[in-house]
Every structure is written in C-alpha cells, then in structure tokens.
Amino acid sequence: MACAPSKPVFNRQPTQSPNYNGYEEDLSALRPRYKEGTNPEAVAPKKAEVKKITNQPMHISKQLDAVLDTIANKNRAVRFAAGYRIQIYVGNIRNEADAAKLYTYQAFPELNPYMSYSAPTYRIKVGDFMNRLDAERYLRQIRETYASSVILTEKIDLRKSLQVK
Numbered sequence: 001m002a003c004a005p006s007k008p009v010f011n012r013q014p015t016q017s018p019n020y021n022g023y024e025e026d027l028s029a030l031r032p033r034y035k036e037g038t039n040p041e042a043v044a045p046k047k048a049e050v051k052k053i054t055n056q057p058m059h060i061s062k063q064l065d066a067v068l069d070t071i072a073n074k075n076r077a078v079r080f081a082a083g084y085r086i087q088i089y090v091g092n093i094r095n096e097a098d099a100a101k102l103y104t105y106q107a108f109p110e111l112n113p114y115m116s117y118s119a120p121t122y123r124i125k126v127g128d129f130m131n132r133l134d135a136e137r138y139l140r141q142i143r144e145t146y147a148s149s150v151i152l153t154e155k156i157d158l159r160k161s162l163q164v165k
Contacts, residue, residue, distance in 0.1 A: 083156030084135040085114070088146040089124040097122035103145060108138065112160055125152065128161035 089100035097115060104113040104126045111127040126142075129135040135151045142149045 079158060080155045081130075081158050081161075082153060083161060084129040084132055084151050085125040085127050085154045085156065086129075086135055086139055086142060086149055087123060087125045087152050088142055088149045089122065090148075091122060092120045094122060097124055100124040100146065107141075107145075111138065125154070128156040128158075130156070130158075130161045 088104070089097055091097065101113045101115060101124055104111055104124070108126065114125045116123045116125070127135060127138060129138075132151065139149055139151055
C-alpha cells in the first residue's frame with residue numbers, strides 16, 4: 001500500500017464552500033501616517049523671487065562661436081539637396097511640352113518649370129519641394145489639368161525651394 005493515500009482525496013460530504021472573497025488582513029501598520037494638515041487657505045503662498053536682468057551680453061566661448069560660424073558658412077555653400085519635383089508632361093511633341101510649361105507659368109508662378117529633352121522625349125517637371133507633402137498639395141491641383149502627373153525624387157535647388165509656399 002505504498003501508493004495508496006491514507007486519507008480520502010475527495011470529501012464527498014456536503015459542506016460549505018470556501019469563501020475566497022472573504023480575505024481580510026489589517027494593513028494599517030503599513031500605511032503611511034500623516035500629521036494633521038493645516039488649512040490650505042490660511043497658508044500664504046510664497047512669492048517667487050524675481051531676478052533682475054542686466055544688460056550685459058551673455059557670451060559663449062569664442063571657440064564655440066568659431067565652430068558655429070564655420071557650420072553656417074558650410075551650410076551657405078550647400079546649394080543642392082535631395083527633394084521632389086512634379087513631372088507633368090512626358091511626350092514627343094514639342095508644342096505640347098511648351099503648352100505644359102506655359103500652364104505652369106500661368107497657374108503656378110511660384111513653381112519653376114524644368115524642360116529636359118532626351119531624344120525623342122520631352123519631359124516637363126515643375127517645382128523644388130523639400131518635402132513630399134508640399135509636392136502632393138500641388139499635385140492635386142495639377143492633376144485636374146494633367147492627370148498623368150507624378151512626383152519624382154530629384155536633386156533640387158535649395159534657394160528656389162525656399163520660395164515655394
């Protein structure tokens with residue numbers, strides 16, 4: 001009888017079921033204790049100290065100024081960057097390419113049109129956009145006239161891109 005239990009495993013007598021929701025424990029010893037507070041209306045608010053501002057310039061080290069100047073000069077020298085243009089016309093007919101270019105000048109004077117010719121195809125691309133959202137805003141308007149217009153990634157002129165609103 002080595003494997004047989006000495007007590008019966010199941011108590012088959014109808015008894016009360018255990019009360020699992022009746023957990024009780026006194027946690028008052030673990031709770032933080034606070035002193036009686038004062039009336040918040042009776043306590044006067046503390047005034048923030050006001051520091052006088054002097055007209056003395058706040059200088060940063062000359063070394064840092066020199067580094068910032070060189071960074072600014074390098075940034076001025078950068079003329080081109082990756083950006084977006086809208087291609088509004090691709091075709092073999094020069095007159096239609098000129099008409100697309102004229103449309104751009106009339107409808108969107110702030111956008112610069114770019115014509116490229118690779119025999120026998122003319123391509124008209126417009127705009128210098130730094131981000132795609134600006135290009136998509138113009139694309140919706142251009143698609144009313146040129147339905148096959150698409151946005152392309154290209155190297156753009158940074159100074160011209162700053163003029164586009």
